[in-house]
Amino acid sequence: MADTASTRDRLLxxxxxxxxxxxxxxxxxxAVAAAAGVSKGGLLYHFKNKAALEAGQHARLRALGEADxxxxxxxxxxxxEYYLAESxxxxxxxxxxxxxxxxxxxxxxxxxxxxxxxRAAWYDVLLAELGDPALAHVIQLIGDGMxxxxxxxxRDEGALEHAREILSRLRG
Amino acid sequence: MADTASTRDRLLxxxxxxxxxxxxxxxxxxAVAAAAGVSKGGLLYHFKNKAALEAGQHARLRALGEADxxxxxxxxxxxxEYYLAESxxxxxxxxxxxxxxxxxxxxxxxxxxxxxxxRAAWYDVLLAELGDPALAHVIQLIGDGMxxxxxxxxRDEGALEHAREILSRLRG
DNA sequence: GTCTATATTCTGATAGAC
DNA sequence: GTCTATCAGAATATAGAC
Numbered sequence: 001m002a003d004t005a006s007t008r009d010r011l012l013x014x015x016x017x018x019x020x021x022x023x024x025x026x027x028x029x030x031a032v033a034a035a036a037g038v039s040k041g042g043l044l045y046h047f048k049n050k051a052a053l054e055a056g057q058h059a060r061l062r063a064l065g066e067a068d069x070x071x072x073x074x075x076x077x078x079x080x081e082y083y084l085a086e087s088x089x090x091x092x093x094x095x096x097x098x099x100x101x102x103x104x105x106x107x108x109x110x111x112x113x114x115x116x117x118x119r120a121a122w123y124d125v126l127l128a129e130l131g132d133p134a135l136a137h138v139i140q141l142i143g144d145g146m147x148x149x150x151x152x153x154x155r156d157e158g159a160l161e162h163a164r165e166i167l168s169r170l171r172g
Numbered sequence: 173m174a175d176t177a178s179t180r181d182r183l184l185x186x187x188x189x190x191x192x193x194x195x196x197x198x199x200x201x202x203a204v205a206a207a208a209g210v211s212k213g214g215l216l217y218h219f220k221n222k223a224a225l226e227a228g229q230h231a232r233l234r235a236l237g238e239a240d241x242x243x244x245x246x247x248x249x250x251x252x253e254y255y256l257a258e259s260x261x262x263x264x265x266x267x268x269x270x271x272x273x274x275x276x277x278x279x280x281x282x283x284x285x286x287x288x289x290x291r292a293a294w295y296d297v298l299l300a301e302l303g304d305p306a307l308a309h310v311i312q313l314i315g316d317g318m319x320x321x322x323x324x325x326x327r328d329e330g331a332l333e334h335a336r337e338i339l340s341r342l343r344g
Numbered sequence: 345g346t347c348t349a350t351a352t353t354c355t356g357a358t359a360g361a362c
Numbered sequence: 363g364t365c366t367a368t369c370a371g372a373a374t375a376t377a378g379a380c
């Protein structure tokens with residue numbers, strides 16, 4: 001029901017899109033309102049100031065991230081496989097929210113802990129499955145690396161296959 | 173000779189520092205000039221506009237990066253060890269330049285290729301030493317992951333030790 | 345080379361009409 | 363709920379004094 005998305009949700013979508021495509025400097029109230037097809041006044045009805053818009057973005061990431069962690073715990077292929085596969089940016093809602101919040105986090109001095117919290121939760125699940133702190137840590141770093149490359153827009157073909165191959169060597 | 177650094181260099185130092193500490197949104201001409209201890213007019217004598225200041229930052233990274241690639245080729249401990257050790261943010265000149273340029277790159281749509289160029293060069297050196305595309309690729313992803321955490325401002329204790337341990341398992 | 349003063353445009357935010 | 367009009371302050375940049 002993309003057509004029936006609330007204006008509030010469309011504003012958050014637009015904020016994400018501008019953050020991802022053009023960075024935080026470009027994500028002004030004017031630009032976000034225009035991308036969402038509303039006026040600046042319309043935006044400010046839903047989010048009383050820019051801090052509220054940023055908080056809305058972080059809250060969206062938190063909800064998506066917590067759902068993902070539950071899915072990772074339940075993944076039949078195992079948490080490590082699941083984690084690596086999802087770290088390849090697929091343009092999904094979680095990817096987009098992660099990139100957008102990461103860009104905001106660079107400007108604001110540690111105002112929202114969602115990124116740190118999610119990272120810690122993913123690590124816990126990896127460690128519970130693998131039972132090896134060094135391996136769990138390195139799997140997370142590989143995921144971060146794939147995520148970094150996706151954000152930078154670099155084509156990084158074969159990353160997932162290569163990561164899977166190395167993972168199997170380490171487990172075998 | 174930090175005391176005898178030229179005003180131009182002090183301005184680039186200040187730009188880096190503000191970018192790293194507070195992000196690109198905070199790195200205004202006023203803030204950079206103040207951090208360097210000069211007036212805005214003084215800054216604009218050395219860099220005629222903001223784009224020139226950003227170009228100066230990217231040029232500084234390119235010079236440091238090319239020197240690093242030469243050092244990596246010559247490293248007695250091997251390129252992979254050298255690469256992982258330097259990927260841990262140590263506050264060195266290269267680290268700082270890398271983080272600063274990465275923050276600028278998010279705002280500007282691929283105007284300077286220095287980050288992509290350096291990444292490709294590092295991969296070439298890793299592959300030449302390791303002779304294994306999957307392993308070279310994964311080592312670079314681990315470095316990217318450590319670098320991503322530095323850009324994001326997270327602390328990530330034990331990353332280097334864990335990466336070294338996994339590397340030795342893979343080589344052994 | 346560096347500063348002050350100023351012009352211009354952008355940004356966040358408010359008030360009130362519809 | 364959404365829009366337009368408007369404002370204060372910030373940001374980039376220029377001109378010219380020293």
